[in-house]
Amino acid sequence: MSTDKRYNRQIILSEIGEEGQQKLATTKVLVIGAGGLGAAILPYLASAGVGEIGIADHDVIEISNLQRQVIYKTDAIGKSKAKEAKAMIAELNPLVKVKAISEKVSGKNAISLFEKYDIIVDATDNIAIKYLINDACLVTNKPMVYGSIFRFQGQVSVFNYQNGPTYRCLYPDENLNALNCEEAGVLGVSVGIIGMFQANEVLKMILGIGNVLSGKILVYNTLNNEQQKYDFEKSDIQTITREAFEEKYNKCEVEEVSFELVLNEMDNDEVLFLDVRNVDESPKISIKNQIQIPLMHLENEIEKLNKNQKVYVFCQSGIRSKIAFELLQKHRFKNIKSIAGGALAMKQLLKEEIKI
Amino acid sequence: MIEVKYFGAVAEKTKCEFEKLSFSEELSLQKLLQDLNEKYEFESLTFSVAVNQKIVPKAVDYALQTNDIVALLPPFAGG
Numbered sequence A: 001m002s003t004d005k006r007y008n009r010q011i012i013l014s015e016i017g018e019e020g021q022q023k024l025a026t027t028k029v030l031v032i033g034a035g036g037l038g039a040a041i042l043p044y045l046a047s048a049g050v051g052e053i054g055i056a057d058h059d060v061i062e063i064s065n066l067q068r069q070v071i072y073k074t075d076a077i078g079k080s081k082a083k084e085a086k087a088m089i090a091e092l093n094p095l096v097k098v099k100a101i102s103e104k105v106s107g108k109n110a111i112s113l114f115e116k117y118d119i120i121v122d123a124t125d126n127i128a129i130k131y132l133i134n135d136a137c138l139v140t141n142k143p144m145v146y147g148s149i150f151r152f153q154g155q156v157s158v159f160n161y162q163n164g165p166t167y168r169c170l171y172p173d174e175n176l177n178a179l180n181c182e183e184a185g186v187l188g189v190s191v192g193i194i195g196m197f198q199a200n201e202v203l204k205m206i207l208g209i210g211n212v213l214s215g216k217i218l219v220y221n222t223l224n225n226e227q228q229k230y231d232f233e234k235s236d237i238q239t240i241t242r243e244a245f246e247e248k249y250n251k252c253e254v255e256e257v258s259f260e261l262v263l264n265e266m267d268n269d270e271v272l273f274l275d276v277r278n279v280d281e282s283p284k285i286s287i288k289n290q291i292q293i294p295l296m297h298l299e300n301e302i303e304k305l306n307k308n309q310k311v312y313v314f315c316q317s318g319i320r321s322k323i324a325f326e327l328l329q330k331h332r333f334k335n336i337k338s339i340a341g342g343a344l345a346m347k348q349l350l351k352e353e354i355k356i
Numbered sequence B: 001m002i003e004v005k006y007f008g009a010v011a012e013k014t015k016c017e018f019e020k021l022s023f024s025e026e027l028s029l030q031k032l033l034q035d036l037n038e039k040y041e042f043e044s045l046t047f048s049v050a051v052n053q054k055i056v057p058k059a060v061d062y063a064l065q066t067n068d069i070v071a072l073l074p075p076f077a078g079g
Helices: A002-006 A017-025 A036-048 A081-092 A110-114 A127-140 A188-207 A242-249 A259-265 A320-330 A342-355 B008-014 B029-040
Strands: A028-032 A052-056 A097-101 A119-122 A144-150 A153-159 A216-221 A227-231 A271-275 A290-292 A310-314 A335-339 B002-006 B018-021 B048-051 B054-056 B069-073
Touching: A017 A188, A028 A036, A036 A052, A036 A081, A036 A144, A036 A188, A052 A081, A081 A097, A110 A127, A110 A242, A119 A127, A119 A188, A127 A144, A127 A242, A144 A188, A153 A188, A188 A216, A227 B054, A227 B069, A259 A310, A259 A335, A259 A342, A310 A320, A310 A342, A320 A335, A335 A342, B002 B008, B002 B029, B008 B029, B008 B069, B029 B048, B029 B069
Parallel strands: A028 A052, A028 A119, A052 A097, A119 A144, A271 A290, A271 A310, A310 A335, B002 B069
Antiparallel strands: A144 A153, A153 A216, A216 A227, B002 B018, B048 B054, B048 B069
16 A cells, blocks of 8 residues: 555554554644744654644744745745645645644634644744643643744753643743744754654654653753753642633733713714713713613623623723623623723813813 | 753853852752852843752752752743
């Protein structure tokens, strides 16, 4: 069979065999980031016959990428990295099913995306996304193959492997200041070497051979070829639930607007001004399309409001209206804004209006 | 005598990848880190600390022994 021929040189390894090849063919790997690390990882996973590969990257190819992102051709500048990488794999090994994901990986899509794969590879270039990937891996119970670079040094580890230690166990302080390649500079071979270590960990995990870099971080220096392994332990405080994940990454941002900007909408019948103060609070505000529902009753009386109407919510000083905003958003109101400074700011402005 | 290894952005601050330090009296890991911070002004840099190839919790109170190797490992971000 041609498949056997294609993979013959690895099948004849006693550690792999037909059985190992079958394991590769039935595994789904998501590679996040098709930059320097991804460009090293992707062709090797594809050539080895990993069954399905997802490539998540929302960037387009730039000329300054080509020195290290060796899978891209010069005439692909300006094109989507995820799509170009997919095309590269299709030529390299048509047996691999590939999905290009050009959407940015975020708190909104990470969990549903990770659920479709067995192994998540972190080939990204900033710290914030590494914490997000780590947390989403914890929620979905997937191993995370981590790699990163600082100039001529690289780090590799596998987090959350069989419930093992995580990125947060190694780096509990979420300091987002570390430099990426664009800022620090990097030689193509350095990301190549570290990406290759990551691909190796992926294959070992799938095949069940060797010792996975779980609970260990490998630090490699390309200038002197020194490598060190450091052990670290799982910390109980670094677990994260699905609820905590949603709270951390998908907390809605309250949209505030200054009353001055909505003055011209005061007589507009399509707009509703919602006062969430208690009835005895002053100053009183009287606007044409106004309704008063104190915050504590808002959830019970939410039926009184039209979800499709534009709602400006206000309170005394702009604090309770933010809570009301979140409540309305939870109930899927489409167009809500909180008035900054609340009734106090509004009254001030209304007085000035009258004077003019 | 102990050895301290520096990696990544930490090594850029120290301008060396390792150094040997001698100490006369008892030296705790916390005191060593405090001294290094004063000497090199790590400021906003974060790093994990390993003693003899094992990452130790930040708050750990450990009395350094002769021949211990301490490593300062900042997170890397490039890719």
